Amino acid sequence: MTGARLDEIDRRILAELADDARIQLVTLAARVHLSRNAVRQRIERMERDGVIAGYTLVRGRADGDARPVSAVLFVYRVDRMRGGQVLAELAAIPEVVRCDILAGEFDLLVTVQADSMDRVGDVWERIAALPDVANTVTSVSLTTVIDRGTR
Template structure:
């Protein structure tokens, strides 16, 4: 169970995952060693799953973002589909859904041809039935 200090630490890291332990300790009102111990406990317990970089547009490259809506073929299951999807580097997130479709898959492609290649690779996986592609036109809000 997370307490108020744990929540404050996680929120501080969501704002700046590169903050030093000293800066985090100052922000949440604990000593450096107490903050370091909490950070380790939160990581070991799974409350903090990792630290990441969100690529900005400053590198001059634009990527095409899309969502693939997947319906399983007869006999297909989420558990069996997720393993090969994880092996596709352009796949950024995979979520099982209640209802139709069965899976929601976020992908990042270099361009339309690359997106088509990725979608075709997903269609070729065992247990995958129908794949519908939705290209993201505008990111209105993105939170960590």
Template sequence: MKYLLDRVDEQILGLLRINARASHADLSAKVNLSRNAVRVRIERLEREGFIKGYTIVTGAGGNDKHITTALIFVYRHDRMKGGEIILALRKIPEVVACDVMTGDFDLVLRVESPEADRIRQIWQLVSELPGVRDTLTAFALSSVIRK
């Protein structure tokens, strides 16, 4: 039986989207449930697949290290095949997103690294993967919205 979200589940998910590190105590105060009830609901939301994972969005912190971002558009030889390309991309930690696209290109990768040369290395690696016909790379000049 598929679990249906209620108003409290939706509130918890919304609060976790804003701050995935929110404590059970903080969440419980905002949704008017006990800490244990919030914990049980979060565990159920994880089990049912509404929460598939938690992530860290890194910032500069105490240092001024700049992150370079590039989009790599990938054209495959055969649009219907190419699972091995995606398996190879999963192994590259700097590839932070990969989306299958409609239109002229097949995949778009978001690559982030503190070193532009590392993005060049990743571009070269991707362009040499079996099944990749061509690539197009665009570097981001600045990030104005980041969620």
């Protein structure tokens, strides 16, 4: 983030957006006790500063589809911590919902959410085939017992 630190109102705005990214500005403004314009300006600042990196769609199960498949990949890069090519490639894969740089044996922890096991396999193949990836270890989630979201 390049701008000022977040204050309590910014954190409340982020919490509301995390609960419902489609919340109307007038409703959000009322909840944080600011004008609609002030909230819009704060959101735009947080977007510019990288605090808000984007908005996403989380599919429900109302259409009868099976639940999404979640997997984690531990990635060992050839160059260890140098170069950003692997990170750039991961950012281009829509099913990659999170990537953490790790200390320890593996370099990256990549979280994947896909519509099917086949798609998880496709994503794994794409990541494992990257020239700068030396090794991967993959685990698939069987069921979720605790989900506190991304806050």
